[in-house]
Amino acid sequence: MISETGLRQPKLITLILLTAISVLSLNMFLPALAQMASSFEVSYAVISVAVGGYMVVSSALQLIIGPLSDMYGRRPVILAGMAIFTVASVGCYFASNVWLFLALRMLQGAVISGMVLSRAVVRDIAPPQEAARLLGMIGTAMALAPLMGPVLGGFLGETFGWRANFIAYAIMGALMFALSWHDLAETNLTPSDSFTAQFRSYPELFKSKVFWAYCLCLIGSVGGFYAFLGGAALVGEGLFGLTPSQLGIGIGSISAGFMLGNFLTGRLSGRIPMLRLMLWGRLSATFGPLVIICIMALGAMNFWVMFAGAIFVGLGNGLTLPAANAGVMSVNPRLAGSASGLSGAITILGGAGATALTGALAGGPLGAYVLLGLMAASSGLGLLAVLWIAQLERV
Template sequence: MDKGKSVVTPRQRRGAVSLLLAMVLLGVFPLDVLLPSFPALAAHFRSTPADIALSISLFAVGIAFAQVLIGPLSDVIGRKGLLLAGMSVSMLGAVGCVMTSDYALFLVFRVVQALGCGCFVLSQALVQDLFEGEERDRLRILMVTATGIFISVSPLAGTFLQATLGWRGSFWVFTALAGAVLLKAWIFLENTRPVVSGPPMSFLKAYRRVLGDFDFVGYWLISAFAFACHFSFIVISPLIFMDQLQMSAYEFSLILLVYGAAYVVGGIIATVLNRRITPGRQIITGLSLILLSGLVMLYLAAHHALAPATVLIPMLICTAGTTITRPAATSRAMGLFPENAGTSASAGSTIIFICGGLISALISLSPTNMQSTLGYSFVLLSGIALILNSRISQRARNLADNALAQPGGD
């Protein structure tokens, strides 16, 4: 196995890792830190918590469409300029959200913020550019684990910001963090891009190349379905815990603190599995845990009244599965077209956010029991993902058999 080494110096490596983790932290802010402010946002805009939840889904879809353009452009003009531009646009959108008192304008500025946040897709391209082999896999696991840590802390941070600065506090802190990331990227990054022989590939040709590959799309769909399970819970969690169970913002933040800790445990398990089993088996293990979580949630919904434990226990299982599945599937997908890392990252992240946004929106608008809807979704999504992974593995075996048979006959 190719162990792989970093293509940057130890000092540059520390700078790259800190920049990537800062981007992960910034990616949490527009979503998770805002969750405790749902009631305050609904009251301010004279709307309902469900409308505010829908704005989160809209934000995810906005990011997805922004990434469609950012990735291929970064393969041509480099990562740095686009990252700086994206940070600037996201700051503009966040400030606009603070200044408006009209819900429609708030949604517009949230979309502007989302368009700027589309530059976060470059984190995967930067991992592909700056690291090699197993170090890429370890860094991707670290990034998913860091997401869990930030998720576990962000509700408490959101509760504190809501209590001290109101719902606008999360947008002001986001703006400050975006400015810090912009400055760090300006200092650390060189405006380089992968060296590709021949003229740059056109926008549509680059997408045709990556999206025309069954394995590439399959691996990203596996990652997307795992992400959708996490994201659906995040979107509707205020509706379950604060609206239906009448929990306070502080109690809600403690619930998500436990949920985020499961990401840390999942990251540790994923790191151990990365050393001992193949990525394909990691994917199967993670998806099996998500399937199990769906079955457990359905059982608890059918036999027990809605309570924090009946939702949180299956979600802890699901989170472990998500943390194991996503890094393995992402590394498999990103390794197929390393010379088009920006396009690959954009195509994959677009698939992820569209799936996450649309599936979470459907669940949040579901007229039936949300707990049961989550359970059925987990079972369905993990089942489809397992079938996809099996199909990809079968295709790989067929190609290997054909390659062995080819010299013997034409």
């Protein structure tokens, strides 16, 4: 298919799966973390590096992936990322000690190229309003990945052991390499001259208030999601005594809301201004958890009520993130890949901080309140950022 910009457009399913595999690499094995700690005979804090360390590595890689794709093209960088992820996944399956496992787990971070560059491909082939619509459609379908990922991971862990998750990753990576090779034509037809020139473009983005406003919106939005990931297992197991399979279903609740939000974005983009969708999303994600806190304080203290708060955050993110991602890449379309990588790196670093903070604070009998409070606080930061964007765009 030829897009409005005259480029051969990859199939929508390819872009969906490139994003989905990046999400699955983070959350599918989460229900098996305790099992992994027991297998390697290490503490939960050590094995949690598989999450926190992976996020830091993914963040750093995005700083490189964006400029590399602006220089060499989207296709070769995506193919390299899928190949590295596949080999590293096989290594994780066979790892004999925790340190080898963690080293190979960090290499799995190369899969983040799928998420970063699928967004850049959309920006290559579509103008901003159409890009927001496409990103919303991609988000609707790919939200099934984080919804089903923990459920699948919990089942694999209970049935075949935690290592089954990583052989599943290897199979997914190999299939995505083959699909990308077949379907993903190059969409960056104006490559930059040099890698260092791309890094010199970062100050240009740093000087843009609009870029920073969108980044803060992304940090606040994604921070609520990562706060949930960092605390859901701790609260679910410690406070409510959930099994890995039950926990997998609970973790998937935020993705159910995200899928609904993305569906609404795909339907409403083009008819409702992007900024208004972002505002609606931030209001849902900020005040939804606060309402749930009040309900729990009145006596409805159970895990189903707590996970209902996560649905509001997921819904808000589904309304906000497609427009925010399209907006941050439209600050300077010539630097779409760099903007996607840089904003993604900043966002994941913020998410890593939210995960660490939740893990440190959400233990104990008040853990559910702390978890929802941190999710609301992070989402509130995103709400303030949307108001800042509105002010800047009126100038």
